Amino acid sequence: MSLPKFDLLQPKTLQEACDVLKDNRNGSIRILAGGTDILVDIRRKIIPEHLPRCKGCEPGSLTAQTAPPPPKLLVALSRIPELKGIRIVDDEIRIGAMTVIAELCQSEIVKTHLTALYEGAVSLGSPLVRNRGAIGGNICNARPAADTLIPAVALNATLKLQSAQGARDIPVSEFVTGPGKTKIQSDEILTEIIFKIPNNRSASAFYKLANRKALEISIVNIAVILTLDNEGAVTEGRIAMGAVGPTPIIALEAMKSLIGKKPSDDLLSKAARIAASEAKPISDHRGAMIYRREMVEVLVHRMLNETVNRIDLIKGC
Amino acid sequence: MKKIIKLKVNGIEYELAVEPNRTLVDFIRKDLGLTGTKKGCSIGDCGACTVLMDGTPVFSCLVLAMEADGCGIRTIEGVADGNKLHPVQEAFVSEGAIQCGFCTPGMVMTSIALLKDNPHPSESEIRRAISGNLCRCTGYQKIVEAVKKAEEELRVKS
Numbered sequence A: 001m002s003l004p005k006f007d008l009l010q011p012k013t014l015q016e017a018c019d020v021l022k023d024n025r026n027g028s029i030r031i032l033a034g035g036t037d038i039l040v041d042i043r044r045k046i047i048p049e050h051l052p053r054c055k056g057c058e059p060g061s062l063t064a065q066t067a068p069p070p071p072k073l074l075v076a077l078s079r080i081p082e083l084k085g086i087r088i089v090d091d092e093i094r095i096g097a098m099t100v101i102a103e104l105c106q107s108e109i110v111k112t113h114l115t116a117l118y119e120g121a122v123s124l125g126s127p128l129v130r131n132r133g134a135i136g137g138n139i140c141n142a143r144p145a146a147d148t149l150i151p152a153v154a155l156n157a158t159l160k161l162q163s164a165q166g167a168r169d170i171p172v173s174e175f176v177t178g179p180g181k182t183k184i185q186s187d188e189i190l191t192e193i194i195f196k197i198p199n200n201r202s203a204s205a206f207y208k209l210a211n212r213k214a215l216e217i218s219i220v221n222i223a224v225i226l227t228l229d230n231e232g233a234v235t236e237g238r239i240a241m242g243a244v245g246p247t248p249i250i251a252l253e254a255m256k257s258l259i260g261k262k263p264s265d266d267l268l269s270k271a272a273r274i275a276a277s278e279a280k281p282i283s284d285h286r287g288a289m290i291y292r293r294e295m296v297e298v299l300v301h302r303m304l305n306e307t308v309n310r311i312d313l314i315k316g317c
Numbered sequence B: 001m002k003k004i005i006k007l008k009v010n011g012i013e014y015e016l017a018v019e020p021n022r023t024l025v026d027f028i029r030k031d032l033g034l035t036g037t038k039k040g041c042s043i044g045d046c047g048a049c050t051v052l053m054d055g056t057p058v059f060s061c062l063v064l065a066m067e068a069d070g071c072g073i074r075t076i077e078g079v080a081d082g083n084k085l086h087p088v089q090e091a092f093v094s095e096g097a098i099q100c101g102f103c104t105p106g107m108v109m110t111s112i113a114l115l116k117d118n119p120h121p122s123e124s125e126i127r128r129a130i131s132g133n134l135c136r137c138t139g140y141q142k143i144v145e146a147v148k149k150a151e152e153e154l155r156v157k158s
């Protein structure tokens, strides 16, 4: 099982990388970040259909995708220093796309201000995956269960995309259009993931439901952020749900039901029920549709409670 | 197109031409003949191919050799001091943490990196650190005990 043939470029500046991608009209040039997704995906599969099947699965939903034609050229971003690191600039936290997941796990900035992202990073893969995989790779790979993508959606991150033509910003909530599909153009590079620092009456939380503690893809994952006013009523927030639809799903109606109200347990459990009705899960070998929907309700409720408790804790000190 | 890469493996400088699709594990095993590093799955799941890249444990099956250009690599062959085993290796032997041995090189590399980073890990920290290294034989208990034993040894030494 060796890798298909391709060429590799290792530019040292963003400009150089953009210049290489300029001619990438047919998509035969691909970006290499940590390689933990792409170097698996471009491999020739010996057995094309190797995933288990279970009763009640939608026909065709479980067939392993045949690998797309291998790229002619990979452009590695690992040697571009400006794409790495976590910085606070004014009221924003800016995370370079090539920042590895392990760095998010060690960052006090991320842990304090972007707790849901921290919790997503800590639960991603295994230490070996976290040491190589980058946040930009996780987001651009656009799996509906991706463990930093879902928190980024809840935390309303903005993505900075750069090409030789210039830069543009896009909200991460609009970025993903389907499993593995995004609005990025073939000549663009994701350079930064930008978060507004949540105000000090906000808190966020993330939960990954999986069969094991490591090396697992989420059955369902949920990220929540809430902001309360001085009276303790909800002023804003977001509920992002992963692995229950082709893209990350934002539970808009559930959130609406909370705005302006004080978060009683009854209110939160009603919101969780609404969130479950907004999810669009399918059945696959990781979990049945009905189980996933139940779990959305349980976990959204749990995460709403958790965020409220965290805000209380901040207020307490 | 082949390109020449220059890197240090276990302290020895190598300069070799490699293909872009050469993975670090194949470079180590086939080009350098260092077959201590194992290849189990080739897709990041098993950790048998773990080596230290500038001190950090990585799965060498998902790293391209060209990406390791300029780096310092440590493999299981660079762990013992001549004929004297590393305390982590000693502990794996004395605690019976090795059965078939296929996971052992990776486990040892991961454990060495853990103890360097965190000289006194708790049991749950040990279990979390080795959670990317699969062992199909031991049930992990003996491996965890070996890491604890090595920790004690290293503490006495320092």
Ligand SMILES: Cc1cc2nc3c(=O)[nH]c(=O)nc-3n(C[C@H](O)[C@H](O)[C@H](O)COP(=O)(O)OP(=O)(O)OC[C@H]3O[C@@H](n4cnc5c(N)ncnc54)[C@H](O)[C@@H]3O)c2cc1C
Binding pocket: A030, A031, A032, A033, A034, A035, A036, A037, A038, A039, A040, A077, A097, A098, A101, A123, A124, A125, A126, A129, A132, A133, A134, A135, A136, A137, A138, A139, A140, A141, A145, A146, A147, A148, A184, A188, A189, A190, A191, A215, A216, A217, A218, B043, B044, B045
């Ligand atoms: C054993 C194993 C376990 C895993 N477990 C999990 C898990 O629990 N949760 C989870 O979410 N993921 C998991 N993954 C998937 C993967 O590790 C993550 O998605 C990781 O963050 C991908 O990052 P990368 O840097 O390796 O991306 P790469 O594989 O290098 O790239 C991924 C894709 O994004 C594109 N890309 C990367 N960076 C950019 C950029 N800056 N601009 C434009 N396009 C870009 C690439 O072209 C490619 O298509 C696992 C993978 C493995 C091998």
Ligand code: FES
Binding pocket: B038, B039, B040, B041, B042, B043, B044, B045, B046, B047, B048, B049, B050, B059, B060, B061, B062
């Ligand atoms: S061979 Fe590299 S992780 Fe299995």
Ligand code: FES
Binding pocket: B097, B098, B099, B100, B101, B102, B103, B104, B134, B135, B136, B137, B138
């Ligand atoms: S000893 Fe056999 S796999 Fe670990």
